[in-house]
Amino acid sequence: xxxxxxxxxxxxxxxxxxxxxxxxxxxxxxxxxxxxxxxxxxxxxxxxxxxxxxxxxxxxxxxxxxxxxxxxxxxxxxxxxxxxxxxxxxxxxxxxxxxxxxxxxxxxxxxxxxxxxxxxxxxxxxxxxxxxxxxxxxxxxxxxxxxxxxxxxxxxxxxxxxxxxxxxxxxxxxxxxxxxxxxxxxxxxxxxxxxxxxxxxxxxxxxxxxxxxxxxxxxxxxxxxxxxxxxxxxxxxxxxxxxxxxxxxxxxxxxxxxxxxxxxxxxxxxxxxxxxxxxxxxxxxx
Amino acid sequence: xxxxxxxxxxxxxxxxxxxxxxxxxxxxxxxxxxxxxxxxxxxxxxxxxxxxxxxxxxxxxxxxxxxxxxxxxxxxxxxxxxxxxxxxxxxxxxxxxxxxxxxxxxxxxxxxxxxxxxxxxxxxxxxxxxxxxxxxxxxxxxxxxxxxxxxxxxxxxxxxxxxxxxxxxxxxxxxxxxxxxxxxxxxxxxxxxxxxxxxxxxxxxxxxxxxxxxxxxxxxxxxxxxxxxxxxxxxxxxxxxxxxxxxxxxxxxxxxxxxxxxxxxxxxxxxxxxxxxxxxxxxxxxxxxxxxxxxxxxxxxxxxxxxxxxxxxxxxxxxxxxxxxxxxxxxxxxxxxxxxxxxxxxxxxxxxxxxxxxxxxxxxxxxxxxxxxxxxxxxxxxxxxxxxxxxxxxxxxxxxxxxxxxxxxxxxxxxxxxxxxxxxxxxxxxxxx
Numbered sequence: 162x163x164x165x166x167x168x169x170x171x172x173x174x175x176x177x178x179x180x181x182x183x184x185x186x187x188x189x190x191x192x193x194x195x196x197x198x199x200x201x202x203x204x205x206x207x208x209x210x211x212x213x214x215x216x217x218x219x220x221x222x223x224x225x226x227x228x229x230x231x232x233x234x235x236x237x238x239x240x241x242x243x244x245x246x247x248x249x250x251x252x253x254x255x256x257x258x259x260x261x262x263x264x265x266x267x268x269x270x271x272x273x274x275x276x277x278x279x280x281x282x283x284x285x286x287x288x289x290x291x292x293x294x295x296x297x298x299x300x301x302x303x304x305x306x307x308x309x310x311x312x313x314x315x316x317x318x319x320x321x322x323x324x325x326x327x328x329x330x331x332x333x334x335x336x337x338x339x340x341x342x343x344x345x346x347x348x349x350x351x352x353x354x355x356x357x358x359x360x361x362x363x364x365x366x367x368x369x370x371x372x373x374x375x376x377x378x379x380x381x382x383x384x385x386x387x388x389x390x391x392x393x394x395x396x397x398x399x400x401x402x403x404x405x406x407x408x409x410x411x412x413x414x415x416x417x418x419x420x421x422x423x424x425x426x427x428x429x430x431x432x433x434x435x436x437x438x439x440x441x442x443x444x445x446x447x
Numbered sequence: 448x449x450x451x452x453x454x455x456x457x458x459x460x461x462x463x464x465x466x467x468x469x470x471x472x473x474x475x476x477x478x479x480x481x482x483x484x485x486x487x488x489x490x491x492x493x494x495x496x497x498x499x500x501x502x503x504x505x506x507x508x509x510x511x512x513x514x515x516x517x518x519x520x521x522x523x524x525x526x527x528x529x530x531x532x533x534x535x536x537x538x539x540x541x542x543x544x545x546x547x548x549x550x551x552x553x554x555x556x557x558x559x560x561x562x563x564x565x566x567x568x569x570x571x572x573x574x575x576x577x578x579x580x581x582x583x584x585x586x587x588x589x590x591x592x593x594x595x596x597x598x599x600x601x602x603x604x605x606x607x608x609x610x611x612x613x614x615x616x617x618x619x620x621x622x623x624x625x626x627x628x629x630x631x632x633x634x635x636x637x638x639x640x641x642x643x644x645x646x647x648x649x650x651x652x653x654x655x656x657x658x659x660x661x662x663x664x665x666x667x668x669x670x671x672x673x674x675x676x677x678x679x680x681x682x683x684x685x686x687x688x689x690x691x692x693x694x695x696x697x698x699x700x701x702x703x704x705x706x707x708x709x710x711x712x713x714x715x716x717x718x719x720x721x722x723x724x725x726x727x728x729x730x731x732x733x734x735x736x737x738x739x740x741x742x743x744x745x746x747x748x749x750x751x752x753x754x755x756x757x758x759x760x761x762x763x764x765x766x767x768x769x770x771x772x773x774x775x776x777x778x779x780x781x782x783x784x785x786x787x788x789x790x791x792x793x794x795x796x797x798x799x800x801x802x803x804x805x806x807x808x809x810x811x812x813x814x815x816x817x818x819x820x821x822x823x824x825x826x827x828x829x830x831x832x833x834x835x836x837x838x839x840x841x842x843x844x845x846x847x848x849x850x851x852x853x854x855x856x857x858x859x860x861x862x863x864x865x866x867x868x869x870x871x872x873x874x875x876x877x878x879x880x
Binding site for chain 1: 474480486511512517518521522527697700704705729731
């Protein structure tokens with residue numbers, strides 16, 4: 162066998178081994194991600210007693226009663242629509258205002274642009290925990306404590322720093338000549354926004370939606386201090402009623418956790434292509 | 448005449464209006480976990496109060512764990528405390544005690560009402576602010592040995608009275624794959640709260656911890672190091688398994704019930720995990736077995752212990768009334784009525800029955816399962832108590848102890864090292880104050 166053939170054969174074997182290692186690694190990571198979800202769903206169909214004696218086996222007597230009870234006890238019938246309202250309402254608000262602000266910051270130059278833009282962007286560094294008490298005082302002062310309006314306002318406000326930053330950076334890459342031509346043709350800024358900026362900014366709008374939908378759906382710390390009435394609370398507050406170190410009813414706890422997780426799983430399954438495209442498009446601006 | 452009739456009518460209308468019951472709305476913050484034993488009973492307790500008191504409307508906010516405390520902090524910061532709320536007697540609700548955001552229940556409820564509660568519950572010294580900001584519903588013993596007496600007898604052992612008794616069990620039980628004692632410590636707090644506090648009480652005593660807090664003693668002094676060495680020896684002698692450090696708090700009850708350990712060390716509250724679940728009608732340990740095969744005991748005598756038989760205990764949680772309610776107002780009267788209901792014999796009997804705790808209210812009778820019935824007997828047989836470490840030290844210090852106890856369990860640190868780290872954490876916490 163010539164040296165050349167030997168090298169090629171070795172190269173093929175090496176390539177196959179590398180491929181196998183890569184697949185093994187990916188399989189391992191997939192298992193590490195999926196197994197906890199599978200474990201949770203599987204155990205949500207067991208009674209607490211069955212879970213305590215066998216945590217890894219399939220349910221011997223699968224029961225749906227955990228779901229029925231958890232739905233009732235967690236008031237999920239009330240909380241589920243609220244989560245939808247907050248998630249959709251705030252995401253639409255964040256995307257719309259971010260694109261508007263991004264358009265202004267990127268394409269309508271003024272002396273005030275830089276300080277206002279920096280004022281928005283500095284918000285990225287502020288954590289939700291540090292806002293909790295000041296926000297509670299503010300909503301009380303404004304008389305909007307215990308209202309959906311306050312929740313939406315706060316969610317939109319806290320989503321804007323990253324939203325404005327991403328939208329501005331994205332819109333900066335849209336050729337200014339397009340906007341100037343439209344201005345020369347007599348188009349107003351509103352018309353330019355609606356006809357040029359929004360259609361061309363769809364990738365960043367999708368990225369912002371993806372980021373915010375999962376964040377707001379799972380948000381807990383802020384809504385906990387913004388409302389006290391059950392009919393205004395969201396799903397994470399209901400789910401938290403089931404989690405504690407002294408908990409004794411694991412079946413209901415797992416059912417509650419599954420109820421909270423499934424909408425996000427479905428969201429990912431249905432929109433996975435858009436999510437992957439959106440994240441990639443948003444990550445590399447323009 | 449007409450004028451007179453009109454005047455009489457006016458007076459009558461005013462009188463009726465005046466005597467009509469004033470409708471009061473109370474805001475309440477309830478601490479409730481939906482998947483804990485006693486949840487349906489708790490829901491009913493509140494429903495019953497609403498039904499029996501139509502003149503009071505309750506706006507109840509239900510939270511649990513850290514979110515409860517975060518919200519309470521927010522209310523405290525805003526100065527808008529709920530009218531009635533759930534509190535801890537110590538550091539967990541520090542802001543309430545330190546800022547005196549709750550009314551003094553000694554004055555609000557009065558001595559005649561409070562005489563029906565145990566002295567430890569009504570002693571203001573057991574609360575952080577030095578006044579009765581709340582009334583503890585229970586006085587919790589945080590260190591109890593749940594002993595499977597049948598398993599021990601089957602292997603030729605009697606319930607242990609000394610450390611040596613425990614040590615003697617190791618070879619035989621270990622050979623059968625049974626742990627002598629189990630204390631799950633993956634969550635870090637159980638060892639400190641459920642055993643180490645008792646060991647410190649025995650080897651060093653409350654005076655020693657007081658002296659440390661006053662700067663007159665150090666964690667590196669002999670008594671504290673000796674207490675850490677007891678824990679070190681428990682693992683070294685095989686009485687506790689090093690694998691316990693990997694066991695989550697929630698997992699251990701089932702393991703003990705299935706005979707994987709002869710002794711389980713936990714707080715008195717854990718008795719509730721073994722009794723019959725009202726929803727499924729099943730129990731981890733059947734009532735008959737609870738009665739004849741299981742016993743509650745204090746940790747056995749430790750060689751060199753200074754305070755014989757003391758067990759760590761702490762005042763439990765309870766209800767408080769906002770200090771902002773005007774004295775003598777309709778709201779204050781409604782809040783008092785609610786508090787008196789929550790501490791009534793009937794409500795406390797329901798709580799006792801679910802195994803949630805043994806009430807501080809005297810003479811509460813309930814049809815409890817044998818294991819829960821053994822808890823007050825345990826209290827009576829072990830009246831000498833000592834501090835629970837996380838009740839007297841700051842989290843900045845006791846978290847270092849918790850982590851140190853895990854390291855001792857894993858065999859990665861010695862008692863002396865953990866003592867030195869605790870002292871360093873204490874000094875840095877003191878400096879930050």
